Amino acid sequence: MNENPAPSARGRKTVVVVLVAALVAAAVWIAILLMQQAGGPGQDGPDATGSPSSPGPSATSMAPSPTASASDLPGTPPASLPAGEAATVIWPDPGGALRYGTPQDAAGGFAEDFAGFTDPVYGEFMQGDSRSGELEVRPVADGAVTTVLLRQLSDGQWYAIGAASSEIQLDVPVASALISSPVALSGSSRAFEATVNVEVHAHGTVEPLGTGIVMGGSGPDLAPFSGSIQWENPGTGTGVLLLFVSSAQDGSVWTAAAVPVGFTAQP
Structure with missing residues (x-):
C-alpha cells in the first residue's frame, strides 16, 4: 500500500x-x-491636477512677487538732494520725506499745504524745458494769478522753486539771497487795504521764524512798498520768504509770492 x-x-x-x-x-x-x-x-x-471645478494654482500665480526697491519701502528716507539744488527749493522741504512725482502735485502741495490757499483753481501745466515749467493757481476762477515755478531735480522728483504773483512784485531780496534779521524788502504790490503779509520760514518747520507786513498800493495799479521784518535767525540753513495778500471777502489767501533764501549769521 x-x-x-x-x-x-x-x-x-x-x-x-x-x-x-x-x-x-x-x-x-x-x-x-x-x-x-x-x-x-x-x-x-x-x-x-485638481478637478475642473477647482483647478490648482498655475505657475504664474505661484511665482514670487518682485522685491520692492529701497525707495518703495515704508519709512525709507528719500535720496538727499545736493546742497546747491536744495537751496533753490521752496516746497516741499528738501530735507524731509515728502516728494511729488508730478509737477501738478508739487504745485498743489505748495498752494494748499504751504501758502494756505483754500479750494484753489488750477490751470494747465505749461512745459518749459524737459525738466521745468509753471502752473497758474487762482483763489477763484477770475481771481488773482499765482504762478508756481516747478522743476524736476536730480532725484527725479518735482519741486516748487518759486512763486510769482500778479499782485506782488518782489525786487529785494532776490531768489537764493542770504538774509539776516531784520530782512529788508522792497517791491510793488496791490492789495486790500494795501497790506502784504510777510513770513520767513526755515525748511522743515511749520511755524514761521517771523512775520510782519509791508504796505504797497490799494488802487488799480501796483504801488511801491518797502520795509523790514524781524525774525529768529538760526544763522545757518535755508528757507523761504513768503509774501501773500488776503481776500477782502473772507480773509483767505488771495495770491502769494515766494523765493528761496539762505540764512547767514548776524553781522
Whole structure:
C-alpha cells in the first residue's frame, strides 16, 4: 500500500489557482509602490491636477512677487538732494520725506499745504524745458494769478522753486539771497487795504521764524512798498520768504509770492 498517494487532479487545480492569485496580488502591490515612489498620477503626486471645478494654482500665480526697491519701502528716507539744488527749493522741504512725482502735485502741495490757499483753481501745466515749467493757481476762477515755478531735480522728483504773483512784485531780496534779521524788502504790490503779509520760514518747520507786513498800493495799479521784518535767525540753513495778500471777502489767501533764501549769521 502506497503511504504517499499522489494528489488528485482537483487538488492540483486548487493549488495552481491559489498560486496565480498570490502572484497577481503581489504584482499589483509592487506596481502601486513603484508609482508612489516615482510620483506618478495620484492625489498627492507632483503631477496631480485638481478637478475642473477647482483647478490648482498655475505657475504664474505661484511665482514670487518682485522685491520692492529701497525707495518703495515704508519709512525709507528719500535720496538727499545736493546742497546747491536744495537751496533753490521752496516746497516741499528738501530735507524731509515728502516728494511729488508730478509737477501738478508739487504745485498743489505748495498752494494748499504751504501758502494756505483754500479750494484753489488750477490751470494747465505749461512745459518749459524737459525738466521745468509753471502752473497758474487762482483763489477763484477770475481771481488773482499765482504762478508756481516747478522743476524736476536730480532725484527725479518735482519741486516748487518759486512763486510769482500778479499782485506782488518782489525786487529785494532776490531768489537764493542770504538774509539776516531784520530782512529788508522792497517791491510793488496791490492789495486790500494795501497790506502784504510777510513770513520767513526755515525748511522743515511749520511755524514761521517771523512775520510782519509791508504796505504797497490799494488802487488799480501796483504801488511801491518797502520795509523790514524781524525774525529768529538760526544763522545757518535755508528757507523761504513768503509774501501773500488776503481776500477782502473772507480773509483767505488771495495770491502769494515766494523765493528761496539762505540764512547767514548776524553781522
